[in-house]
Amino acid sequence: MKIRSWIFFLGLFLALLGPSMGWASEEKVEIVWWSWGKPEEVFGGLETAIEAAYPQIDLVIRGIKATEYNAVLTAALQGGRGPDLFTTRINPMPTQFAQAGFVEPLDTLVPILRYYNPPALEAVSFEGQPYAVPSACTLSAIFYNKQIFEEYDLSVPRTWAEFIEVCEALKGHGVTPFSMYSAEWAIASIFYPVIAATTLPESWRQRLLKNEASFTDPEFVNTLQLGLALKPYFLDGWEGLTYDDAVSLFINGEAAMIFDGCWMIPFYRKLNPELEFDAFLFPPVEEGIGPRIPWRVDGGFAFNAGLTGRKREAALLSLNFLASSVAGEILARDASIVTWAPGVTGTLADPVLQKLMAWRNERAVGTVVLRGGPLDWKTPTISSLLGKYAMQLLFGTITPDEAAQQIQHDISRQE
Amino acid sequence: MKTRRKSALLLLLPGFIFYSMFVVYPYVNSICYSFTDWMGVGPKKFIGFSNYMKLFTDPLLSKEFWRAFSHSTIIFGASTIFAVILGLALAFLLAAPRLKGRGFFRALYFLPYILPPVAYGFVWRYILNPRIGSLNEILKSIGLAAWAQPWLGSIELALPTVIGVWCMKQAGLYILFFEAGILSIPNILRDAALVDGCTRWQQIWYVELPLLKPTFITLVMFNFINSFGAFDLLFALTGIEGRPLGTTDVLATFFYRTAFGTTTHPFGWGLGMGAAVACVVALFLVSVSFVFIVIRQRSYVEY
Numbered sequence: 273m274k275i276r277s278w279i280f281f282l283g284l285f286l287a288l289l290g291p292s293m294g295w296a297s298e299e300k301v302e303i304v305w306w307s308w309g310k311p312e313e314v315f316g317g318l319e320t321a322i323e324a325a326y327p328q329i330d331l332v333i334r335g336i337k338a339t340e341y342n343a344v345l346t347a348a349l350q351g352g353r354g355p356d357l358f359t360t361r362i363n364p365m366p367t368q369f370a371q372a373g374f375v376e377p378l379d380t381l382v383p384i385l386r387y388y389n390p391p392a393l394e395a396v397s398f399e400g401q402p403y404a405v406p407s408a409c410t411l412s413a414i415f416y417n418k419q420i421f422e423e424y425d426l427s428v429p430r431t432w433a434e435f436i437e438v439c440e441a442l443k444g445h446g447v448t449p450f451s452m453y454s455a456e457w458a459i460a461s462i463f464y465p466v467i468a469a470t471t472l473p474e475s476w477r478q479r480l481l482k483n484e485a486s487f488t489d490p491e492f493v494n495t496l497q498l499g500l501a502l503k504p505y506f507l508d509g510w511e512g513l514t515y516d517d518a519v520s521l522f523i524n525g526e527a528a529m530i531f532d533g534c535w536m537i538p539f540y541r542k543l544n545p546e547l548e549f550d551a552f553l554f555p556p557v558e559e560g561i562g563p564r565i566p567w568r569v570d571g572g573f574a575f576n577a578g579l580t581g582r583k584r585e586a587a588l589l590s591l592n593f594l595a596s597s598v599a600g601e602i603l604a605r606d607a608s609i610v611t612w613a614p615g616v617t618g619t620l621a622d623p624v625l626q627k628l629m630a631w632r633n634e635r636a637v638g639t640v641v642l643r644g645g646p647l648d649w650k651t652p653t654i655s656s657l658l659g660k661y662a663m664q665l666l667f668g669t670i671t672p673d674e675a676a677q678q679i680q681h682d683i684s685r686q687e
Numbered sequence: 688m689k690t691r692r693k694s695a696l697l698l699l700l701p702g703f704i705f706y707s708m709f710v711v712y713p714y715v716n717s718i719c720y721s722f723t724d725w726m727g728v729g730p731k732k733f734i735g736f737s738n739y740m741k742l743f744t745d746p747l748l749s750k751e752f753w754r755a756f757s758h759s760t761i762i763f764g765a766s767t768i769f770a771v772i773l774g775l776a777l778a779f780l781l782a783a784p785r786l787k788g789r790g791f792f793r794a795l796y797f798l799p800y801i802l803p804p805v806a807y808g809f810v811w812r813y814i815l816n817p818r819i820g821s822l823n824e825i826l827k828s829i830g831l832a833a834w835a836q837p838w839l840g841s842i843e844l845a846l847p848t849v850i851g852v853w854c855m856k857q858a859g860l861y862i863l864f865f866e867a868g869i870l871s872i873p874n875i876l877r878d879a880a881l882v883d884g885c886t887r888w889q890q891i892w893y894v895e896l897p898l899l900k901p902t903f904i905t906l907v908m909f910n911f912i913n914s915f916g917a918f919d920l921l922f923a924l925t926g927i928e929g930r931p932l933g934t935t936d937v938l939a940t941f942f943y944r945t946a947f948g949t950t951t952h953p954f955g956w957g958l959g960m961g962a963a964v965a966c967v968v969a970l971f972l973v974s975v976s977f978v979f980i981v982i983r984q985r986s987y988v989e990y
Binding site: 667 | 727728747815818819837838841926930951953954
């Protein structure tokens with residue numbers, strides 16, 4: 273009896289002592305990651321991969337409504353209760369956060385960033401140093417319903433003239449050519465960038481950023497005019513439709529085409545698996561000029577500079593993973609998100625996304641001057657102005673010249 | 688007497704502390720922020736009255752501010768007519784003696800008011816959807832396809848549509864208050880008027896309406912504060928930018944955009960400017976409410 277008691281107490285002692293000597297399994301570190309929208313769905317594959325690669329990390333992803341995200345994240349960080357990892361918008365957010373000490377420079381903490389595209393890094397940098405990992409390269413194009421095109425024996429237009437012929441043919445058959453949205457952010461982020469990618473010459477873009485060109489130049493006015501010229505082919509009642517409404521109507525086959533972005537590809541597949549769709553780029557007005565695809569950085573992954581100890585280590589491990597090509601392949605496969613990590617091939621991604629990625633490599637615009645570019649980093653942003661005046665243009669309250677003049681007038685007062 | 692006063696003060700203290708923490712302190716803080724250049728992160732820089740000057744002199748900001756102010760004023764005016772005055776008329780009908788189904792009608796009128804504004808707004812957004820909304824479908828099915836419109840997408844119709852939805856929600860409360868006021872008028876006064884040869888319309892005009900004046904002014908003031916503070920319903924119907932083209936932009940959505948920004952304009956004009964907008968609106972509301980209170984004090988009638 274005495275020996276049994278001794279054995280029992282010795283075992284109890286060792287069991288209590290064990291964890292402090294590392295014999296028990298290491299406690300997991302919870303890393304909370306905030307992003308806008310429904311990141312639990314979008315980043316689910318990443319969560320699994322990170323937890324598999326680093327079993328000591330328990331990743332918890334939280335989504336916040338996109339329109340409230342900036343305010344909620346800022347308030348949380350300001351109050352010292354921010355998440356461990358978070359998705360940031362592009363500048364001015366990383367700059368503001370860097371100045372406030374919420375984020376740290378990542379050039380030494382995330383070594384792979386030295387192989388990232390420099391313009392992409394600029395969008396999340398402050399004083400030449402990146403404070404976030406550029407997360408998504410948003411690619412936009414014109415998505416079309418292949419079944420409708422095949423039914424009416426239509427082919428992808430290669431020029432503006434063919435484009436109008438396709439629209440007229442669809443209209444003639446009682447099919448609405450475009451599902452369109454009355455949303456300023458979408459007009460500025462998708463509709464006009466897709467048109468401008470092809471119509472704005474690279475030389476004009478570079479001169480604009482050097483203040484040697486103006487939005488009142490014929491190149492830009494012509495771009496506005498081309499968007500307006502498509503208005504007769506918009507869905508009836510488009511003025512009252514949100515972006516989500518327009519997407520739903522396209523998915524349900526109520527229109528043949530939609531100006532949209534690569535992030536919607538998984539939603540098209542999920543909401544209507546029978547929808548056969550593909551994409552094409554805005555065709556040029558003149559033959560011989562190749563169409564181009566617009567791209568922009570849609571945000572960055574950053575970590576909370578206030579973390580210490582194991583949390584900081586875990587957050588940095590997660591961040592380095594997110595910056596890697598492995599994460600890039602997962603995002604391309606699961607969420608049709610194209611990242612900036614070098615070496616991402618997207619071989620497991622949706623075929624339509626693979627097409628957009630190939631265009632990015634061959635036909636991307638060189639300099640972004642609209643949504644996501646340097647003119648979006650100061651107030652008032654070019655996207656807010658483009659959205660506001662382009663919407664007035666599409667509603668018919670101003671002309672393309674007036675819209676261009678207003679944009680130029682307001683952009684010259686950026687601070 | 689002194690003990691009673693001490694006890695009264697002691698009992699008021701918790702409420703006072705709570706009120707100071709959650710109402711007075713944020714107000715004072717907000718006023719302090721309005722004198723700073725602050726984007727919500729980082730250090731605050733004191734800039735005096737610059738935010739207030741910029742609000743009224745910057746072409747972009749001042750144009751949007753006055754546009755939002757005018758829309759809020761229109762909503763107040765229209766809701767005073769269609770919610771308050773019409774509510775008074777409906778209350779008289781509801782208070783009619785021996786009315787069958789009074790409880791049912793009272794519940795029917797009050798139901799929109801008790802629904803959460805955001806849920807109510809989102810439901811109406813779908814009812815008014817130009818492609819799949821039930822309103823347009825009903826109009827088409829009864830041969831009125833020409834009346835089917837993009838209600839919340841038309842520059843001319845968006846604000847009247849929003850006002851209609853707003854009035855339908857608010858009217859129930861006013862009807863209830865007016866009905867209570869009408870029922871609280873002693874019948875002896877109506878009987879006295881009847882004995883003097885008054886018709887029912889004369890009873891209402893010379894006896895009941897004067898007695899309802901304080902209630903009427905209180906509800907107009909209530910409607911004034913509600914209209915100028917309207918946010919959640921409008922946000923649900925037309926978004927933070929007051930679509931389309933800012934035709935449904937009101938002071939509250941303007942404030943939110945200024946302070947917190949939008950997707951294409953992160954950080955907006957900064958929290959300092961947002962606080963300045965809030966202070967200007969609060970000052971306006973307090974001033975006009977004070978006038979209402981003075982008018983109300985002088986409107987009491989006794990028979």
